[in-house]
Amino acid sequence: MSPNPRVIKAYNAMRALGISENEVKPVLKNLVKVYDRNWELIEEDNYRTLIDAYFELKEDKQEEHKRKAPISSHDGERPKQKLHLVDRDNHVSSTDNSRQVLSVEDTEIRPKTFKHETIKPSQISRQDMKPTASSQALQRRLSDQERISSLPCMAARDKKYCPGEASSAGHCKDPIDEPRHPCIQRKILSSDHYQKKITTSGTEKPKLHLGSVSRSCNGSPDASNGNLSVKYLSNVYQNTQKKEDSPTCNNNNRISKANIDIAASPLGEVKISLNCDSALDQPNFHIPNLDVVMKSVEEKYLRSCKTVEPQLSMTKLLDDLCRSYLKMGLNLSRKGLIPKPRQALAEDKKKSFRYFDDISKGSEKIKISLLDETESEDFPKFNYIPCNVIYQSANVNISLARIADEDCCSDCSGDCLSLSLPCACSQETGGEFAYSSQGLLKDKFLSDCMSMLLEPQDHHYVYCKECPIERTKNEHNPEPCKGHLVRKFIKECWRKCGCDMQCGNRVVQRGVRRKLQVFLTQEGKGWGVRSLENLPKGCFVCEYAGEILTNTELYERIVQSSGNDRHTYPVTLDADWGSEVGLKDEEALCLDATYNGNVARFINHRCADANLIDIPVEVETPDRHYYHLALFTNRNVNAYEELTWDYGIDFDDHTHPIKAFECCCGSTFCRDKKQKGTRLTKTKKLKNTYSHIK
Numbered sequence: 128m129s130p131n132p133r134v135i136k137a138y139n140a141m142r143a144l145g146i147s148e149n150e151v152k153p154v155l156k157n158l159v160k161v162y163d164r165n166w167e168l169i170e171e172d173n174y175r176t177l178i179d180a181y182f183e184l185k186e187d188k189q190e191e192h193k194r195k196a197p198i199s200s201h202d203g204e205r206p207k208q209k210l211h212l213v214d215r216d217n218h219v220s221s222t223d224n225s226r227q228v229l230s231v232e233d234t235e236i237r238p239k240t241f242k243h244e245t246i247k248p249s250q251i252s253r254q255d256m257k258p259t260a261s262s263q264a265l266q267r268r269l270s271d272q273e274r275i276s277s278l279p280c281m282a283a284r285d286k287k288y289c290p291g292e293a294s295s296a297g298h299c300k301d302p303i304d305e306p307r308h309p310c311i312q313r314k315i316l317s318s319d320h321y322q323k324k325i326t327t328s329g330t331e332k333p334k335l336h337l338g339s340v341s342r343s344c345n346g347s348p349d350a351s352n353g354n355l356s357v358k359y360l361s362n363v364y365q366n367t368q369k370k371e372d373s374p375t376c377n378n379n380n381r382i383s384k385a386n387i388d389i390a391a392s393p394l395g396e397v398k399i400s401l402n403c404d405s406a407l408d409q410p411n412f413h414i415p416n417l418d419v420v421m422k423s424v425e426e427k428y429l430r431s432c433k434t435v436e437p438q439l440s441m442t443k444l445l446d447d448l449c450r451s452y453l454k455m456g457l458n459l460s461r462k463g464l465i466p467k468p469r470q471a472l473a474e475d476k477k478k479s480f481r482y483f484d485d486i487s488k489g490s491e492k493i494k495i496s497l498l499d500e501t502e503s504e505d506f507p508k509f510n511y512i513p514c515n516v517i518y519q520s521a522n523v524n525i526s527l528a529r530i531a532d533e534d535c536c537s538d539c540s541g542d543c544l545s546l547s548l549p550c551a552c553s554q555e556t557g558g559e560f561a562y563s564s565q566g567l568l569k570d571k572f573l574s575d576c577m578s579m580l581l582e583p584q585d586h587h588y589v590y591c592k593e594c595p596i597e598r599t600k601n602e603h604n605p606e607p608c609k610g611h612l613v614r615k616f617i618k619e620c621w622r623k624c625g626c627d628m629q630c631g632n633r634v635v636q637r638g639v640r641r642k643l644q645v646f647l648t649q650e651g652k653g654w655g656v657r658s659l660e661n662l663p664k665g666c667f668v669c670e671y672a673g674e675i676l677t678n679t680e681l682y683e684r685i686v687q688s689s690g691n692d693r694h695t696y697p698v699t700l701d702a703d704w705g706s707e708v709g710l711k712d713e714e715a716l717c718l719d720a721t722y723n724g725n726v727a728r729f730i731n732h733r734c735a736d737a738n739l740i741d742i743p744v745e746v747e748t749p750d751r752h753y754y755h756l757a758l759f760t761n762r763n764v765n766a767y768e769e770l771t772w773d774y775g776i777d778f779d780d781h782t783h784p785i786k787a788f789e790c791c792c793g794s795t796f797c798r799d800k801k802q803k804g805t806r807l808t809k810t811k812k813l814k815n816t817y818s819h820i821k
């Protein structure tokens with residue numbers, strides 16, 4: 128009779144794990160019998176059930192030997208008994224021990240094999256069951272397994288031994304009543320599911336029921352109930368734990384082992400696992416925090432595919448995830464981080480990735496975090512200021528007396544936006560407030576501002592007789608003014624107004640409200656800013672705050688700077704230069720956030736199709752030499768998308784005191800000719816991009 132090909136396949140699968148045909152034969156025979164020749168159940172998950180049964184049998188045998196062994200005798204005793212007595216830090220490394228597990232001296236199958244309370248094979252890390260694993264790797268794993276299974280319960284560390292029976296003896300409470308570690312709970316759930324599967328598939332035998340899973344007090348499953356599946360889980364878990372820098376279990380209750388579940392259906396029927404067994408073999412690999420890896424990969428894809436492109440490949444994405452996982456793991460170890468106990472993991476997460484909780488040091492109403500996943504860039508030295516501060520000579524005249532009655536709404540109360548007839552403060556914006564009752568910029572106002580940005584030639588420019596900018600460049604023989612775009616202003620209610628601070632016409636002055644984070648960009652732009660939440664279109668993000676300098680002061684600063692300071696691109700407050708002739712130097716102002724600035728100093732430039740727009744805002748000074756420059760979203764922005772705005776740089780102007788950087792914005796409309804030569808010529812194309820706001 129020709130051999131059953133399913134039997135041959137099963138032997139082959141087990142052989143790949145270093146288990147011989149002779150060892151497998153009786154186990155398989157028994158399984159086929161109890162599973163009523165339901166081969167699918169034996170074959171599924173790469174013969175998990177078979178492997179499980181094999182190890183269960185082995186474990187039974189060991190238990191049997193233990194029971195039979197004379198208690199006082201050490202001589203000539205099998206070392207496995209000692210294994211359960213060694214201290215946590217006193218690993219038994221004898222190869223005999225591993226060999227002992229591997230060598231199956233007697234393979235006699237006993238009817239009790241399946242009478243054990245059993246945590247089902249679904250609880251075993253998939254990788255451990257993988258038939259492709261070399262027998263050498265298995266040996267090593269088994270050796271670890273044996274070693275770690277000897278570890279005592281964490282709570283009973285000083286006692287020597289926490290066997291299954293110890294549950295009733297004291298230091299581990301009834302494992303069922305014990306609060307479950309979320310990760311473990313999930314695994315138990317899946318074993319329940321497994322049980323259901325067996326029953327519903329019409330197989331009556333064996334009677335599989337949820338085991339009394341004894342777990343060590345640190346939440347990992349305890350190997351002491353003689354259940355190899357659980358033991359396996361525990362071993363890999365603890366093995367991994369030794370190398371870890373970050374929590375194995377994240378908030379999503381995913382379990383972390385050498386196999387890390389990264390995605391699962393609600394009941395765990397379908398899972399995607401990261402297998403980092405080979406990476407764990409590398410001495411310089413440490414397990415990174417899965418959440419951070421996920422975030423970083425998501426961020427990368429969100430940036431490159433703002434809308435999901437048809438060619439987006441999930442395989443590629445998940446492959447990339449694996450690559451990033453490895454990369455981060457290696458990066459962690461490159462920093463020479465030493466694994467810390469579990470309690471310190473939260474702290475570690477922050478340290479290993481350079482995490483600052485709040486770069487504003489409490490000066491903003493909301494914390495602004497900084498996350499550096501690579502530690503490849505020095506954090507810039509600057510002083511965080513939440514609002515503008517005069518450097519020295521700027522003439523910023525803030526006085527209530529200068530605010531005329533028609534420039535404020537002293538008769539108002541409460542919220543000006545709720546008035547049936549808009550108050551005086553709406554005059555500046557044509558008798559309508561720029562803000563909607565949701566606190567967002569109204570579409571019409573936003574699209575007018577966008578149109579100025581996209582089609583400046585269609586808008587009003589003023590040309591100074593003697594341009595302060597040209598004057599600083601060449602005092603005695605200034606070049607003709609290059610022109611200043613007359614900008615639309617928002618005017619907010621302020622101190623002389625009768626409304627309260629919650630008035631809908633006070634947005635910018637209430638400061639940052641969105642969860643922003645500074646992070647290191649990957650395109651060579653240095654630090655950048657992203658929002659940790661989705662932002663709706665027209666939403667205020669932050670103002671560009673810095674030192675208020677005169678043009679001359681800025682010029683001197685640039686000339687004197689050592690060249691070591693990476694100058695943040697300064698902002699010229701020229702939105703209203705046309706309304707006055709002959710601006711004095713102390714009235715021609717700009718903002719410099721290089722040494723003193725807020726989060727906006729980290730927002731990078733993007734040519735034309737940036738997601739933020741800068742809008743001048745009049746708050747406390749009716750003359751517009753000085754104003755606030757506020758950044759609003761010009762479209763819906765996804766969480767973790769980098770926030771950018773168009774600095775308005777003319778990359779062709781080689782006379783500008785600040786040498787323009789080489790633009791890496793990646794926009795199709797990039798104006799920097801050096802970059803791909805993709806100069807903005809097709810305004811129409813650009814207009815199409817923003818057609819939604821027209």
Ligand SMILES: C[S@@+](CC[C@H](N)C(=O)[O-])C[C@H]1O[C@@H](n2cnc3c(N)ncnc32)[C@H](O)[C@@H]1O
Binds near residue numbers: 655732
């Ligand atoms: C306001 S800062 C932005 C924060 C800056 N990335 C950092 O690390 O501090 C402006 C500077 O960032 C860099 N930068 C901004 N946008 C860029 C872009 N599109 N391409 C290349 N570098 C950029 C330039 O060095 C520029 O002078």
